[in-house]
Structures are given as C-alpha cells and as structure tokens.
Amino acid sequence: MPEAVSGQAPVRLCDAADLEEGGPGVRFSVALDRREIGAFVVRFDGAAHGYLNQCAHVPMELDWQEGRFFDASGLYLMCATHGAVYAPDSGECVGGPCRGASLAKLRIEEREGQVYWLPEAPYRAAEAAGGA
C-alpha cells in the first residue's frame, strides 16, 4: 500500500489490469466539505491518471456513457456536453469552450497491481469511495 498523504489512508480503486490504455475509466467518489463529488481514473501512456468528474467549463460530469471518457481517437478526454477536450496526462483543456483551464487532478498511485487514490486536502475519502 502506498504512503498516506495529508494523514489520509490511500483508497484502493481497482486492479491495475482493469484500466486499459485509452479504455473505459473507473468512477469513484470523493468528499469535499459535506458533498460527494464524482471522480474517475483512466490509463494513458501507461500511467493511471485521476480527476474530478467535473468539466472545467460547467461543472457537469464528462462521461455521457458511464466510464466513457476518451474521445474516439483514445488520445483525449472529452466532455460529452459541449465537447471540451483535455490532455489525459495533465488534465489541461486543449480545445473547446474552456481552453487553457484544467480538470482537477487527483493523486493516483499504482502499487503491486492495484490502483490507489491518495486523498489530499481539501478532498477526503467518501464513504462509498473505492472498494471496486
């Protein structure tokens, strides 16, 4: 298990093998204040990347079909609402209505075949987070 950051225990999200390169993402929840917010993790360029599931244009979820975050090319994350496209490794919007803005990136680590989210303030583990 990875080291805790911000004094919060890592949250196991899924098996590393569950995340295919450019394939479906795994959704989970994070807690912020008293709210639960959707988040997701995908694999790109061999590494797992996690973000809040909130577009930088309007805070709507990106995936129009659950878990479908990549565009047809598999090279960009795409918001289903107005088509903003994001670099999967940085979360920066590289096209669309919020160009130059970014998705909120979460700290993800792979260890021994498992994918973990390392919660950092202001985010905390949600009750139902992980456990996939």
Ligand code: FES
């Ligand atoms: S809500 Fe995502 S592009 Fe507008």
